[in-house]
Amino acid sequence: MTVESTAERKPRRTGGNQRASAKKAAPAAKKAAPAKKAAGTKKAAAGKTAPAAQPETDLVQLLTPEGKRVERPEYEQYVEDITPEELRGLYRDMLLTRRFDAEATSLQRQGELGLWASLLGQEAAQIGSGRATREDDYVFPTYREHGVAWCRGVDPTNLLGMFRGVNNGGWDPNSNNFHLYTIVIGSQALHATGYAMGVAKDGADSAVVAYFGDGASSQGDVAEAFTFSAVYNAPVVFFCQNNQWAISEPTEKQTRVPLYQRAQGYGFPGVRVDGNDVLACLAVTRWALERARRGEGPTLVEAFTYRMGAHTTSDDPTRYRHDDERQSWEAKDPIARLRAYLESEKYADEAFFAELEEESETLGKRVREVVRSMPDPDHLAIFENVYADGHALVDEERAQFAAYQASFADTGAEGEGK
Amino acid sequence: MTVESTAERKPRRTGGNQRASAKKAAPAAKKAAPAKKAAGTKKAAAGKTAPAAQPETDLVQLLTPEGKRVERPEYEQYVEDITPEELRGLYRDMLLTRRFDAEATSLQRQGELGLWASLLGQEAAQIGSGRATREDDYVFPTYREHGVAWCRGVDPTNLLGMFRGVNNGGWDPNSNNFHLYTIVIGSQALHATGYAMGVAKDGADSAVVAYFGDGASSQGDVAEAFTFSAVYNAPVVFFCQNNQWAISEPTEKQTRVPLYQRAQGYGFPGVRVDGNDVLACLAVTRWALERARRGEGPTLVEAFTYRMGAHTTSDDPTRYRHDDERQSWEAKDPIARLRAYLESEKYADEAFFAELEEESETLGKRVREVVRSMPDPDHLAIFENVYADGHALVDEERAQFAAYQASFADTGAEGEGK
Amino acid sequence: MAVEKLPLAKAINVSLRTALETDPKVLVMGEDVGKLGGVFRVTDGLQKDFGEDRVIDTPLAESGIVGTAIGLALRGYRPVVEIQFDGFVFPAYDQIVTQLAKMHARALGKIKLPVVIRIPYGGGIGAVEHHSESPEALFAHVAGLKVVSPANASDGYWMMQQAIQSDDPVIFFEPKRRYWDRAEVDTEAIPAPLHGAQVVRPGTDATLVAYGPMVKVCLEAAAAAAEEGRSLEVVDLRSMSPIDFDTVQGSVEKTRRLIVVHEAPVFLGTGAEIAARITERCFYHLEAPVLRVGGYHAPYPPARLEEEYLPGLDRVLDAVDRSLAY
Amino acid sequence: MAVEKLPLAKAINVSLRTALETDPKVLVMGEDVGKLGGVFRVTDGLQKDFGEDRVIDTPLAESGIVGTAIGLALRGYRPVVEIQFDGFVFPAYDQIVTQLAKMHARALGKIKLPVVIRIPYGGGIGAVEHHSESPEALFAHVAGLKVVSPANASDGYWMMQQAIQSDDPVIFFEPKRRYWDRAEVDTEAIPAPLHGAQVVRPGTDATLVAYGPMVKVCLEAAAAAAEEGRSLEVVDLRSMSPIDFDTVQGSVEKTRRLIVVHEAPVFLGTGAEIAARITERCFYHLEAPVLRVGGYHAPYPPARLEEEYLPGLDRVLDAVDRSLAY
Ligand SMILES: Cc1ncc(C[n+]2csc(CCOP(=O)(O)OP(=O)(O)O)c2C)c(N)n1
């Protein structure tokens, strides 16, 4: 199978069936974990600043770090008919995403990209949630959702344009219902909410997913998105990847209680899922998406995970965090975990892993080639698409610019000196 | 007693003793109402949009609409040693505030003020909470906190300057630790939080109260204030007067669950108090302030009340709400309620009420006189206080303006034609 | 209705109604726009006739209003957003300049953002703080936005039609103190282009350029000047981004003198750009430097001082005198 | 230390350190300013030495940062706030223009708002979107704010000292691509006034006015022009609000030609105000219209285009040629 066809694969292929007509009852909120956890605030109410990190029993987990299945009936049902092939698909998605990410990181080191924001460690959160989406759903990412982009069928090399500096967003959001990367923290939560309001107006049963980070949870825009989505009962899932860090700031700088609890106060459920457990992320996101489709409004999913690498290639995490933290998270690696399960259940054999290794090499090679041959944009691109209907000043400046540049062509000089 | 001395009266006079050294244990959060009410979100979690207005049993109430005392041990203790004199003081505060407010409304009708935002119906919420503050506490109001201003000792006529259009805020915030009115909805919640962070840095045991409305709860700034105050454990009380309306929009346009629940998700307690019960407002605010003083961080108090009048004198509420709603709230009038209690307990006699009536007349007269004699500001005031350290452009424009105006003086014309 | 004399507020109301009728994708949203019909009644009756699904009372959060309008536009809707007063647009400023203005370019043209943001602006109504500001330069400086302001009811009707039809975000500044001024509106006319300036009074001795609330002041100034034997040309700019410099240049080449008038502070106001560019274009034509009449570098003052703060007929004529004295 | 050669970033760091040492009311706050020392290391080491109580890592919310800084200022503190990059100041724009800028006037002078907002700004470092903008005009237009930008390490040190001592809010734009440029800093010198412009290279044929990152470009242009026998005077504006027009006027009365250079878009950029006002002040001196070299009316382009977008030596000299051709 070529990499190309992977990218074009429909989301539902590895992610399981559509569940437009929810055949199983959703876990009633009364039984669901988030509602029970309300007690968690009590600690803070008594004056103590509860740690943002709660014991892992808070987590919805279906697969332990050792690769053992866990009983969680209320979410289990969302993945109970998953086939070995689908499981291998999830594994493949995570592995190839990680490979792509590593390739991008090294392309940055080689000077082919100006910057890269690695998703290392967050593959399960992104593939699990991404594969839960349906083709007609719409996704609003941050700048780190390379795995979700993969699930949506966006050609991964398209993600590199903005990091190389040839554009500010290199794909058509409507081709894969995957919006452009948003750098200004939290803004997209409102776009997702508005889009979801539009879906509801259209009477469609699609849903929308807004991705954001633990740091973003502090932005007013995210709070306003909670308010609007609750008031209009918009079919949106807020998928917060709590990777424990916002650049150098740990989650305690953003909140004194677990982030999933934020949702309660706005009148919709929040749940914390093991963000390194792809099965749990798939199940919980499916649950949340089905709530949305059924007209039950927004949900907040907090995927508890870890940013294994630097914030971006410009960042030096040794300045602010200890290596042992990272090491403790290595034991929870999302890919190793699924591999252990696949192997113990004999769902995958050596041939599968070997073939995948080859596929991964092919992907890496292709990414390198495509990036290196990405042309610099035409200079006049500065003036393109500033407006849809044109603008007299842009026209005037474009003409002046063109004439100015042409004046160098005459003398053989090559544009601006520096 | 002259009106002047009332205005200068120290907050603690009618409000009872300082409680810097909390002699009684605060209600532990586990016992407190807000924590118990967490279940309220469950309804929404199950997909139904819970009404913003909950049954009144949610309310902390110490005095029924009929003027009977209610048992609420956990808050009771904050007012149990209140004297008849103090109760009469609260009554007097509410009555005079209402009188002042009515006077301002009629001054607006007579063209003496450009606008007035009446607090009619919210006297208990404001006097109860205002009297709970200590002299060294600091208050950040909206534009409607005339009763709180009264408790802080701000001369009420000072409040009228901005509504008359002679200034944008006519008092020194530091004279009474009462900040200027803030018109841009929600902004002051952050100022209050920052001020409270400063109090904590200073090691003081003062506290800060931020007032805002139900509508304001939707602003990102208010959410960010919740985040900052929780993370820094700032000694601030968020006092939200839910008067059911934000101009023409009922509270359901801002939230689908009761507003006090918002606090949980940020890790601090929220409580709903009967905003028409001055005793309950006093008790609950004292409780919240003492938490703040003890270093237990922020609290959200939702005072459930009603805007009996128009949003402002420019507003016509008949366009969007029915009169019967207003009528049902009339039965819960905060002043009548306390009067019934005072009378049934024989805490006040006819003479008291008669004397108060006279005092009220005097206040009304004084307000009228002061307003009518408020001079228009000097024209050059446009350029005053734009900067503290001066600014060349302002100096230049001031000089040009003065010269321009002087040119009319020569010819006898009186400034700008229109 | 084809030709009718309407107040500006009503003309915009009729225009919104027409848009809601013609295009099911048009939405109206904002604080109090529904049941109340807006604090200035510009959206009066629309929710009653088009329902809560199309005329939407929003939570009190301007960033949320614009941010969700962007999302709705991405879904194919054409939201017309109301900001209740000029001074309350700033909580939405980030969404407007960082997202709304740039998203079309960011997507290399693949998506369009047909969002109109209506802002009642300017002073002269005796209001309290934040209710009388003129922040148009803060939007015109930002690429990706278009910024317009009608000065009369006819433009109110037609420019709103054109703004809604535009595939670009349009910041639509409504001169609130002209809401009650009536003018003839012909709903079957062929409108002038949205971004074209218009010579609204011809003259020969100097040009006055204004937009929105100041057009009326300039027309009055020109009338007064005429009695003194001076012939002033008045140009209604109508669009602050883009600016129709050709029309202004044409006028200045004839009159050789230019005074720009706006309520916004002079320092870095739109008059600065007009002065700079017209000086460049008409360097050898100008008999006097371009003069500017506008607000001062100070917060908008309390109501009792606004007459002194706002440019009025006398200040305009004073500038004309100074220009002619060169 | 008295005289030392320091990079701009380090000079500001030393200045902040001095302020923290001298005045216990000075606070430093922002995203990642503490443990990390800021993404540009401008606050490096400060939290270690002054503690978390004075060098504060804040939640990720710019409105919250500025809003709480206002509250801290009301309590008597002097917060120095960092906005991580130019493009991220807009969520705080409302608090800055509506509250910070106006509160002193609103209180009739009774309270002071000594808040410094540091913003690394401008392009040239090959960054992704929102990391290269020059929004200074959007602040300079607003009364109540002061807006400055140092062009070298010495000004970085001293202007920061003065900004912190100022009782007015100061928006402090740091030219991020000059962070690594070294210059001598004399911490015992007597500094020039914060809002005064400086002639940094004398000349006779034309004046170049610039600030922040463009001063270096103009100095290089002047050096190149000198080789062609042209004498350009370069004025480092240093302050965009207020602007020291006297110094600019003095220069233009001598050279009779003026070119303003900034990275920000030309349309309604600070150059517009300078052009308008200097034309008014020097109408009979100017041999050519004031020309402006700056960014285009387009979002800041992706990194691979920024060389074309940003004013460089050649574009400056082209403008000089055009000016001299009049
Ligand atoms: C409004 C805004 N402020 C600041 C930044 C700079 N910045 C970029 S990423 C980041 C941290 C984001 O943390 P989080 O939301 O947890 O996402 P993560 O990077 O961990 O995926 C910051 C502060 C920004 N992009 N936008």
Ligand SMILES: Cc1ncc(C[n+]2csc(CCOP(=O)(O)OP(=O)(O)O)c2C)c(N)n1
């Ligand atoms: C940012 C902002 N947006 C809009 C307004 C206009 N406005 C003034 S009061 C108000 C309603 C406020 O409602 P609420 O917070 O419930 O306070 P209340 O007036 O009921 O006391 C609105 C929308 C404003 N002042 N500020």
Ligand SMILES: [Mg+2]
């Ligand atoms: Mg994070």
Ligand SMILES: [Mg+2]
């Ligand atoms: Mg209200």
